[in-house]
Amino acid sequence: xxxxxxxxxxxxDLEAIAxxxxxxxxxxxxxxxxxxxxxxxxxxxxxxxxxxxVFIGSQGFEFAWNRLSITELLFGxxxxxxxxxxSYGAFSLLAGTxxxxxxxxxxxxxxxxxxxxxxxxxARGRAREWLxxxxxxxxxxxxxxxxxxxxxxxxxxxxxxxxxxxxLNVLNxxxxxxxxxxxxxxxxxxxxxxxxxxxxxxxxxxxxxSRWQVVRRVVLPHARPGLSAAVLLGIGRAFGETxxxxxxxxxxxxxxxxxFDPAATITATIAAELGEAAVDSDHYQVLFVLGLVLFLITFxxxxxxxxxxxxxxxx
Amino acid sequence: MTALDTTFLPTARERRAHGVQAVVRTGxxxxxxxxxVPVLGILAVLVIEGAPAMTPSFFLDKPQKLxxxxxxxxxLVGTVWMTGVALVVALPLGVAAAIYLSExxxxxxxxRLINLAIVNLAGVxxxxxxxxxxxxxxxxxHFGESILAAGCTLAVMTLPxxxxxxxxxxxxxxxxxxxxxxxxxxxxxxxxxxxxxxxxISGILTGLILVVCRAVxxxxxxxxxxxxxxxxxxxxxxxxxxxxxxxxxxxVSTQVTNVxxxxxxxVALTLILVVLSMNAIAIAFRMKLRGRKKW
Numbered sequence: 001x002x003x004x005x006x007x008x009x010x011x012x013d014l015e016a017i018a019x020x021x022x023x024x025x026x027x028x029x030x031x032x033x034x035x036x037x038x039x040x041x042x043x044x045x046x047x048x049x050x051x052x053x054v055f056i057g058s059q060g061f062e063f064a065w066n067r068l069s070i071t072e073l074l075f076g077x078x079x080x081x082x083x084x085x086x087s088y089g090a091f092s093l094l095a096g097t098x099x100x101x102x103x104x105x106x107x108x109x110x111x112x113x114x115x116x117x118x119x120x121x122x123a124r125g126r127a128r129e130w131l132x133x134x135x136x137x138x139x140x141x142x143x144x145x146x147x148x149x150x151x152x153x154x155x156x157x158x159x160x161x162x163x164x165x166x167x168l169n170v171l172n173x174x175x176x177x178x179x180x181x182x183x184x185x186x187x188x189x190x191x192x193x194x195x196x197x198x199x200x201x202x203x204x205x206x207x208x209x210s211r212w213q214v215v216r217r218v219v220l221p222h223a224r225p226g227l228s229a230a231v232l233l234g235i236g237r238a239f240g241e242t243x244x245x246x247x248x249x250x251x252x253x254x255x256x257x258x259x260f261d262p263a264a265t266i267t268a269t270i271a272a273e274l275g276e277a278a279v280d281s282d283h284y285q286v287l288f289v290l291g292l293v294l295f296l297i298t299f300x301x302x303x304x305x306x307x308x309x310x311x312x313x314x315x
Numbered sequence: 316m317t318a319l320d321t322t323f324l325p326t327a328r329e330r331r332a333h334g335v336q337a338v339v340r341t342g343x344x345x346x347x348x349x350x351x352v353p354v355l356g357i358l359a360v361l362v363i364e365g366a367p368a369m370t371p372s373f374f375l376d377k378p379q380k381l382x383x384x385x386x387x388x389x390x391l392v393g394t395v396w397m398t399g400v401a402l403v404v405a406l407p408l409g410v411a412a413a414i415y416l417s418e419x420x421x422x423x424x425x426x427r428l429i430n431l432a433i434v435n436l437a438g439v440x441x442x443x444x445x446x447x448x449x450x451x452x453x454x455x456x457h458f459g460e461s462i463l464a465a466g467c468t469l470a471v472m473t474l475p476x477x478x479x480x481x482x483x484x485x486x487x488x489x490x491x492x493x494x495x496x497x498x499x500x501x502x503x504x505x506x507x508x509x510x511x512x513x514x515x516i517s518g519i520l521t522g523l524i525l526v527v528c529r530a531v532x533x534x535x536x537x538x539x540x541x542x543x544x545x546x547x548x549x550x551x552x553x554x555x556x557x558x559x560x561x562x563x564x565x566x567v568s569t570q571v572t573n574v575x576x577x578x579x580x581x582v583a584l585t586l587i588l589v590v591l592s593m594n595a596i597a598i599a600f601r602m603k604l605r606g607r608k609k610w
Contacts, residue, residue, distance in 0.1 A: 027502050034504035038419060041411020045432040045478065048471050052439060055450035114346035122340050133598055134351055140594045141354075141587060142532025143441075144561045148568050148583045149357050152576070182350055208329065212336040233438070240440025242535040247569060267442045267535075274445075274539050279454070291446040295439060302438035306431065 056295060060288035067282070068289065079253050079264075081273070081283040088286050090293075095255035096170070096263030100245060103174025103259060104238040108182040109231060115182070116189035116230075121215050139183035143244040150176040150248025164260055168250035171259040176248045177238045185234040192226020193219055225308045232305040236298050242267040266290050361587065365580030373581060377547045378558075382567040383574045387582060392549040393462070393557030394531055397541065400466020400553060401473060401530040402523065408470075409477025409526075410519060416478070417485035418507055437475035441535040444472045448540040463553040465541030469530045476529060477522040484518020485511060517604045524597040528590045534561040544570070560586055 064070075068088060076089015119131050154175065155167035196219050204214045220227075250262025251272060270287050277284040325333070376386030412429070420426040448468030458464040488511050496506040512519075534542075542562035550557040564586060568579040 027505060031502035031504040034507070035419060038411045038415040041408050041413075042415035042420065042429045043425075044408050045412055045429050045436060045474060048474065049432040049436050049439075051451055052443065052447045052471075055455065056443065056446050059446075059450055111346060111350045114343045115350050118340075118343035118347045122343060131347065131351075136598065137591055137594055138351070138354055140528055140532075140590050142534070142561060142590055144532065144534040144564050145361075145583045145586055148564060148579050149361075151568055152579065153357055153360055179350075179354065186350075210329075210332040210336040212339045213332060236438050240438070240443070242440065242442040243565060247565070267440055270442050270446070271535055271538060274449070288446055288450075291443050295443050298438050298440055298443075299435055302435050303431075306434045 052295065056288050056291045060285055060292050063282060063285035064289045064292070068286065073289070077255070079269070081277075081286055086282065090266070090290065092253055092255040093264055093266045093269050093290070096249070097239060097265040097267075099170045099256050099259070099263055100173045100177060100249060100265060101235060101238045103170055104177035104181060105231065105235060107175055107178025108185055108234055108238070111178070112182040112185035112230070112234070113189055113227065115186045116193060117215060117220075119186070120190045120193040121211065121219065135183045135186050138179075139187070141180075143180065143241060144247075146176050146180055146244040147247030150244060154248065162260060166250060166262065168248060169260050169262050170249065170256050173245050173249035173263070173265075174259070176244050177241055180241060180244060181234040181237045184237060185230045188230040188233055189223075189227050192223040192230060195226060196222045229305040229308040232301050232308070236301040236305070239301070240267060240294065240298050242271050246271050266294055270294075358587070361580055361584050364577060365582075365584035368575075368577035368581035369584065374585075378545065378563075380573075381545060381571045382563060383571050383578065387560065387563060387585070389547055389549050390558040390560045390563040390582075393542070393546075394560040396462045396550055396553070396557060397466045397469060397537060397559055398527055398530040400462060401469035402526055404467055404470035405473050405477050405526055406519075406523060409474050409522060410481050412474075412478045413481035413485055414507060414511075417482050418503070418511065433475045433478055436471070437479075439472075441472065441533055444468055445536045445539055447471065448536055453540055459554065460539070460543075460556050461541050461554045462550055462557050463541070465537040465559070466530075466553070468536045468540045469533060472533065472536055473526040473529045476525045480522030480525060481515070481519050484515035484521070487518070488514045517600050521597045521600055524593050524600075528593045528597075531593075532561055532586060532590050534565050537562060538565075560589075 073088055073090050074094070075091050076087060077091050078087040078089045079092055080087045115131075115135065119128055119135070123131055150172050151168070154172050157167065158164065158169070158172050159167035200218050200222065201214050204218045205211075209217070245265050246268035249265065249268060251264045251268055252262035253264045253269075254261075256263040270290055273283070274287050277287060373386045374391065375388050377388055378390075379385035412433075416426065416429060420429075445468065448464060448471070452458045452464035452467045453460055456464075458467070492510050492514065493506055496510045497503075501509070537559055541556055542559040543556045544558075544562075544566050546556060546558050560582065564579060564582040567574050567582060
């Protein structure tokens with residue numbers, strides 16, 4: 001039937017075949033184009049992260065290289081970028097950031113680990129689902145709302161409880177940041193627990209271990225790298241939080257001496273001063289240098305945490 | 316008692332282990348609640364203090380006395396604009412990146428670099444995103460301080476959210492679906508377009524909702540890229556500057572004096588309601604999907 005030479009086939013047939021070929025060509029082209037577009041989308045993530053580095057670096061680099069002493073930036077006590085002569089000692093900002101991050105971790109690590117163990121190992125069925133949803137919703141509360149809570153609710157409480165002049169201090173900001181970081185840390189820690197194979201738990205239980213013995217002797221040691229990744233990411237979170245800290249910390253440009261002192265962080269300083277700094281002035285550029293410092297620190301933290309998580313998944 | 320009975324009775328050691336376990340379990344439950352209860356309490360405070368001020372006119376009026384009185388209408392409209400721009404930019408880019416990572420990419424250096432970029436993009440502090448927005452969008456691309464610049468900054472920040480949510484749902488589509496389609500002679504793109512994407516639409520919608528959540532709530536990235544303290548007219552083009560809900564909340568609670576206590580609480584409550592309801596929808600989506608999955 002199909003042995004007729006093409007020349008003797010009816011014309012409509014040929015047109016149908018040609019149309020089919022055309023369509024296949026069109027499909028081939030659309031496949032090509034889609035592939036390029038989609039690859040471009042993937043590459044855009046790289047471009048953005050590189051863009052962040054380049055744009056912030058280019059604004060701050062010249063200033064950091066020529067007119068800023070790194071020792072002054074790291075150890076100088078006085079942050080007075082608008083004074084004459086200006087002084088760019090960010091030690092008090094670094095100290096404030098460190099204090100608040102430490103308090104936040106003291107709050108967040110026990111809370112999130114216990115919550116992760118309870119949700120992952122003890123809770124069952126419906127209770128577990130609800131707890132997970134609640135924790136997820138907690139993570140969604142915007143940071144400016146946390147700031148208002150720190151300012152209007154926690155501030156007065158702390159003020160009355162400890163008899164202070166102001167409730168806006170390291171403790172307030174630390175607790176707020178701890179509560180903010182805890183949900184995400186809980187999720188990551190729970191993932192780490194979930195990654196421990198069930199056969200390990202079953203083996204331990206078949207030897208007569210109670211649930212808690214299984215958790216303490218088998219699951220936790222095995223999940224340790226994942227848990228440390230959770231802490232690292234929590235630190236990154238607390239470190240980079242801006243608005244909530246600006247509102248709850250009291251923002252005083254002096255290194256705090258105790259948790260009841262107000263403090264200023266790197267992030268909050270950028271947020272508070274960028275609006276006032278004239279574009280391309282020294283003050284403006286030094287804020288970009290601070291941004292670069294922040295970027296590099298969080299970049300490193302994320303890299304290490306990612307290494308840990310990925311290293312675990314492979315075997 | 317026979318020897319058999321005593322064999323199966325718990326030993327003192329086992330009984331002790333059980334007692335410890337009960338105590339530990341209760342302790343963990345208590346601490347988990349310790350995480351949840353204060354927050355629920357704080358939400359209750361927000362509702363009690365803020366709800367009375369949330370009248371229809373509060374939403375539909377312009378602010379007066381720098382925000383110390385009146386409503387939040389321009390800020391609401393501004394937030395919708397900025398979120399819209401963020402969505403328009405982030406969604407196509409993010410979905411494309413997710414399709415690339417899930418459908419095309421093999422384990423090459425490029426894929427690994429993209430994954431690394433996503434992880435880091437998600438971890439960059441919001442104020443650093445703000446600096447990037449100022450440098451790249453406001454000055455370098457000459458958008459000026461505008462809704463466009465603010466929206467683009469938000470888009471860069473929320474890009475990882477879209478990518479991760481979409482990639483997860485794409486990867487949940489079974490491989491056999493693709494195999495069947497390819498064996499019919501479909502191209503890769505036809506397979507994605509007609510088989511993979513329709514089956515993962517819920518993940519993409521989840522990504523969309525999460526972007527809205529982040530974009531509505533973030534303050535730092537828009538502070539210097541397009542949000543203004545006070546602008547009573549709602550914006551008309553993307554090149555206008557505009558008020559925004561989150562920034563308005565920041566200013567009425569820190570910059571303006573003599574604000575009645577109810578106003579910041581009411582604005583905060585509005586923000587929370589938007590964000591939480593959006594998140595609840597996303598969660599419901601996911602649960603429903605898990606319930607009726609065909610494979």
